[in-house]
Amino acid sequence: MDKFKVTFYPDNKSVEVIKDTSILSAAISAGIYLKSSCGGDGVCGQCKVILKKGKVLSQPTGRLNPEERQRGMHLACLCEIQSDIEVDVPEESKLDFNKLSPQELELRLKGIFSEPEDVEAGVPGLKEPVFTHSPLAQKLYLELPPPNLEDKVSDLERLHRQIRRALNKPLMPNITSSNLANIRILSELLRDSEWKITVTIGQRTDANEILAIQPQDTSSKNFGFCFDIGTTTLSGQLVDLKTKKILGTKAAYNKQASFGSDVITRIIYAREQDGLEKLHHAVVDEMNEMIRELVAENNIDLNDVNCITCAGNTTMIHLLLRIDPTYIRREPYVPTANFIPVVKAAEAGLKINPHGILSLAPGVSSYVGGDITAGILSCGMDKEEELCMLIDIGTNGEIALGNKEFLVTCAASAGPAFEGSGVTCGMRAAKGAIQKAKINPKDFSVEFSTIGGSLPIGICGSGYIDLISEMLKTGLIDKSGKIKIELPGLVRNTESGKEFLVVEKSRSANQAEIVITEDDIENIKRAKAAIYSAAAVLVRHMGFGFHDLKKIFIAGGFGTFLDMKKAIRIGLLPDLERNRFIFVGNSSLAGARSMLLSIDAFTESEKIAQMMTYLELSVEPTYMDEYIAALFFPHTDLNRFPSLKL
Amino acid sequence: MAEEVLIEKWPGTVSSVTIGALKNEGGSRSAIIKVGGQKTLPFLFKEGQIPNKPVVAFEIWDISPDDWHPELIKEYGTSLKDPVVWAEKCVNDHKAELLCIKLQGAHPDFGNKTAKEEAGLISQLLKKVSVPLIIYGCGDNEKDNEILPACSEAAKGEKCLIGDAVQENYKTLTAAVLADGHNIIAESPIDINIAKQLNILISDMGLSLERIVINPTIGALGYGLEYAYSIMERARLAALSGDKTLACPFICFIGQEAWRAKETKVEESQQGIIWEQVTAIALLEAGADILVMRHPKAIEKINSHIQELFGS
Numbered sequence: 017m018d019k020f021k022v023t024f025y026p027d028n029k030s031v032e033v034i035k036d037t038s039i040l041s042a043a044i045s046a047g048i049y050l051k052s053s054c055g056g057d058g059v060c061g062q063c064k065v066i067l068k069k070g071k072v073l074s075q076p077t078g079r080l081n082p083e084e085r086q087r088g089m090h091l092a093c094l095c096e097i098q099s100d101i102e103v104d105v106p107e108e109s110k111l112d113f114n115k116l117s118p119q120e121l122e123l124r125l126k127g128i129f130s131e132p133e134d135v136e137a138g139v140p141g142l143k144e145p146v147f148t149h150s151p152l153a154q155k156l157y158l159e160l161p162p163p164n165l166e167d168k169v170s171d172l173e174r175l176h177r178q179i180r181r182a183l184n185k186p187l188m189p190n191i192t193s194s195n196l197a198n199i200r201i202l203s204e205l206l207r208d209s210e211w212k213i214t215v216t217i218g219q220r221t222d223a224n225e226i227l228a229i230q231p232q233d234t235s236s237k238n239f240g241f242c243f244d245i246g247t248t249t250l251s252g253q254l255v256d257l258k259t260k261k262i263l264g265t266k267a268a269y270n271k272q273a274s275f276g277s278d279v280i281t282r283i284i285y286a287r288e289q290d291g292l293e294k295l296h297h298a299v300v301d302e303m304n305e306m307i308r309e310l311v312a313e314n315n316i317d318l319n320d321v322n323c324i325t326c327a328g329n330t331t332m333i334h335l336l337l338r339i340d341p342t343y344i345r346r347e348p349y350v351p352t353a354n355f356i357p358v359v360k361a362a363e364a365g366l367k368i369n370p371h372g373i374l375s376l377a378p379g380v381s382s383y384v385g386g387d388i389t390a391g392i393l394s395c396g397m398d399k400e401e402e403l404c405m406l407i408d409i410g411t412n413g414e415i416a417l418g419n420k421e422f423l424v425t426c427a428a429s430a431g432p433a434f435e436g437s438g439v440t441c442g443m444r445a446a447k448g449a450i451q452k453a454k455i456n457p458k459d460f461s462v463e464f465s466t467i468g469g470s471l472p473i474g475i476c477g478s479g480y481i482d483l484i485s486e487m488l489k490t491g492l493i494d495k496s497g498k499i500k501i502e503l504p505g506l507v508r509n510t511e512s513g514k515e516f517l518v519v520e521k522s523r524s525a526n527q528a529e530i531v532i533t534e535d536d537i538e539n540i541k542r543a544k545a546a547i548y549s550a551a552a553v554l555v556r557h558m559g560f561g562f563h564d565l566k567k568i569f570i571a572g573g574f575g576t577f578l579d580m581k582k583a584i585r586i587g588l589l590p591d592l593e594r595n596r597f598i599f600v601g602n603s604s605l606a607g608a609r610s611m612l613l614s615i616d617a618f619t620e621s622e623k624i625a626q627m628m629t630y631l632e633l634s635v636e637p638t639y640m641d642e643y644i645a646a647l648f649f650p651h652t653d654l655n656r657f658p659s660l661k662l
Numbered sequence: 663m664a665e666e667v668l669i670e671k672w673p674g675t676v677s678s679v680t681i682g683a684l685k686n687e688g689g690s691r692s693a694i695i696k697v698g699g700q701k702t703l704p705f706l707f708k709e710g711q712i713p714n715k716p717v718v719a720f721e722i723w724d725i726s727p728d729d730w731h732p733e734l735i736k737e738y739g740t741s742l743k744d745p746v747v748w749a750e751k752c753v754n755d756h757k758a759e760l761l762c763i764k765l766q767g768a769h770p771d772f773g774n775k776t777a778k779e780e781a782g783l784i785s786q787l788l789k790k791v792s793v794p795l796i797i798y799g800c801g802d803n804e805k806d807n808e809i810l811p812a813c814s815e816a817a818k819g820e821k822c823l824i825g826d827a828v829q830e831n832y833k834t835l836t837a838a839v840l841a842d843g844h845n846i847i848a849e850s851p852i853d854i855n856i857a858k859q860l861n862i863l864i865s866d867m868g869l870s871l872e873r874i875v876i877n878p879t880i881g882a883l884g885y886g887l888e889y890a891y892s893i894m895e896r897a898r899l900a901a902l903s904g905d906k907t908l909a910c911p912f913i914c915f916i917g918q919e920a921w922r923a924k925e926t927k928v929e930e931s932q933q934g935i936i937w938e939q940v941t942a943i944a945l946l947e948a949g950a951d952i953l954v955m956r957h958p959k960a961i962e963k964i965n966s967h968i969q970e971l972f973g974s
Contacts, residue, residue: 652862654907
């Protein structure tokens with residue numbers, strides 16, 4: 017078979033591929049990640065590259081304008097390589113994988129993680145359930161009595177006996193073959209260390225397992241990681257399992273975005289040749305990188321990291337474990353597993369102590385994953401007497417309703433608009449994103465503030481909420497989201513409708529105008545309608561009204577900057593007293609950390625997953641009607657938003 | 663023992679819309695039409711007041727409707743060539759109380775008549791006939807935004823009913839109707855939520871809800887009649903339950919839909935007349951207040967049907 021060399025500039029990275037491979041696949045093999053939200057179907061037009069040398073067979077596309085064609089631009093996914101080629105990758109085609117700056121990180125995790133003490137004390141405004149400190153990987157320092165003629169119990173049984181005494185609970189002696197290595201070295205180790213050893217115990221709900229045996233007292237060196245594996249963002253924390261202290265937090269974009277921006281595209285991609293492998297590596301490599309960096313920054317030996325907990329949606333967990341996710345998207349939508357038993361972290365490709373374990377927050381169904389279980393755990397909804405709701409505003413908005421008696425969830429596909437995707441000047445909540453805005457009702461000038469206080473680059477989800485709310489308030493748009501005022505210079509007509517100038521060229525970071533178009537408003541309107549209507553249907557399905565909700569927990573990447581009043585004005589959230597809303601930020605990561613630090617929390621999460629029932633909205637007859645009614649600012653039924661009248 | 667009939671009392675009232683202005687009201691009509699005002703579901707006279715009868719409007723065009731069924735063309739004859747003659751024929755020969763002039767000829771694909779031409783036609787019509795007028799655009803948003811304001815101005819003070827305003831295009835027409843003292847037709851695609859949204863948008867511009875007539879969009883018998891029926895029923899129930907934003911009378915374009923049915927296409931067939939009647943009767947029961955129809959025979963039947971229902 018013909019093989020050709022592909023060289024990518026400016027990175028100067030080369031890779032050898034077989035004939036007819038697409039430039040997009042070649043780029044991924046070369047470790048160059050191109051934007052490609054459609055996953056290589058030639059639809060999104062983001063993977064633009066310039067062919068400098070060589071021959072390709074390219075399929076026709078309407079995604080390139082004549083000027084771009086003249087420059088030799090092609091869509092990487094539509095070009096099959098026919099010779100050695102050289103390709104230029106423009107900056108705008110690259111996925112931005114730079115690690116989040118500490119500033120962005122702080123903002124992203126603000127509210128719950130800025131002060132580790134806050135976490136221990138609980139999320140403000142709610143009684144966070146307190147779990148006994150009993151990390152999933154525990155280190156016990158033991159001084160064993162040496163054997164003598166009266167006490168001739170074998171070395172291993174001696175060890176078990178001592179552990180049982182130390183733990184003060186029965187130990188299941190299930191030392192599996194994987195731990196044979198531990199048994200082989202046991203006798204020598206015990207005698208060399210004069211019977212003073214440290215054992216690492218892995219805890220499961222119903223079993224304990226010896227993970228490692230080390231000479232002398234190393235019990236102060238026991239660390240773990242918790243991760244939130246989001247469709248777009250990965251967040252990880254290094255935790256001292258002995259002191260419960262958070263030693264460091266990192267976040268990075270999920271590199272799987274290169275294979276499609278939503279879970280469905282990625283599930284489809286997993287069926288392609290090596291697709292699953294590539295998706296798996298994209299996430300695992302990033303996690304290993306975070307682990308490596310955090311361990312290095314804290315001068316910790318990788319061998320002292322004994323445990324990882326992960327919370328993520330069902331698809332993300334499948335891909336992390338390299339389990340084929342195909343059946344998640346096929347009727348009747350059954351995943352391989354919702355409850356995945358504790359596995360060796362090494363088996364999943366995660367580089368910590370070779371005996372270290374990986375625990376996964378249990379999921380509920382194909383579209384309600386461990387992230388929501390972890391979220392409920394962290395806000396303690398399952399312990400509440402009163403009726404509560406958890407709304408996780410993300411690409412797949414998840415909503416849970418209940419209290420200690422019952423829990424019901426549903427998933428609302430809101431789309432990525434609130435995450436700054438699919439909107440003209442949208443961006444993620446990062447430095448330079450407009451996050452707050454105010455429009456002067458006299459001259460319609462916009463006052464705004466950006467994340468990090470720098471010059472504006474684009475608009476993030478909370479910025480859109482603020483802007484649209486202000487546009488409604490000042491009468492710039494009507495209740496259907498159409499611009500209704502003529503403002504020379506500020507409101508302009510384009511082929512696809514009107515647009516409003518938010519920031520002129522000279523005031524922006526990239527010397528590019530920042531605008532909000534009627535299409536953008538339409539996208540946000542659909543996203544907010546999906547979330548509101550899902551919540552409304554769920555509440556009514558259970559025979560309640562919104563007024564019955566005593567607490568509403570708002571989770572999600574941008575939740576910390578969310579202006580409640582404005583979110584209500586656009587009809588994203590129900591019109592209730594502001595003090596019923598509680599921000600919980602990244603509740604999924606908080607839940608994963610609770611599980612890492614306490615077997616009780618982990619057991620609780622299993623209980624939560626078991627007690628949760630799933631309401632499939634697509635078969636709920638009233639959903640479509642509710643959705644259409646919610647496609648209005650704030651809602652077609654104004655009686656539902658009494659505080660906004662007049 | 664006689665069974666006791668449960669009487670339902672509704673808190674809401676459908677708003678009452680007046681079409682046409684008399685000479686002393688700033689117009690030049692010889693009579694005016696009132697629709698709406700019901701306090702109950704259609705024809706449940708025992709449960710609440712029904713002050714106004716449903717009314718039929720004759721549909722006429724500004725151009726000769728060459729693709730109409732031979733039955734219709736035969737009925738109107740050469741009058742079809744001149745909208746004013748056609749209008750007079752409806753009033754004089756068929757006792758039309760209300761006319762609906764559809765400005766089809768303004769459509770870019772059907773003659774592309776100018777705003778000036780159409781406004782001129784409206785002035786002519788108002789001069790030659792004295793019944794109230796419904797002015798109906800060609801359906802092309804851009805073109806309607808040119809012709810309808812001009813027609814509205816030409817008919818200033820005559821309290822016409824002008825349409826359609828749709829969700830994507832309601833501002834220009836609303837502004838014109840507001841300025842010239844007319845009523846507006848708000849069209850929604852068989853969707854109660856959009857009907858309500860559009861009414862809110864229009865009333866947000868300052869046109870009171872009492873000047874809006876809902877065009878719920880309908881389907882003829884066999885072509886989605888039941889969807890239209892249930893949407894109208896739901897909207898009316900909401901109105902009677904107190905939802906003011908849905909408490910507007912309905913206008914139903916019966917003729918246009920009925921004559922589209924495949925069954926009416928057969929040459930020398932009376933099916934179309936029957937189709938128009940059946941569709942109209944069904945939608946009267948759903949709450950239709952204004953029926954825009956085509957065939958005089960069908961209209962005659964429906965008028966007598968309405969008389970019978972009202973017991974006179």
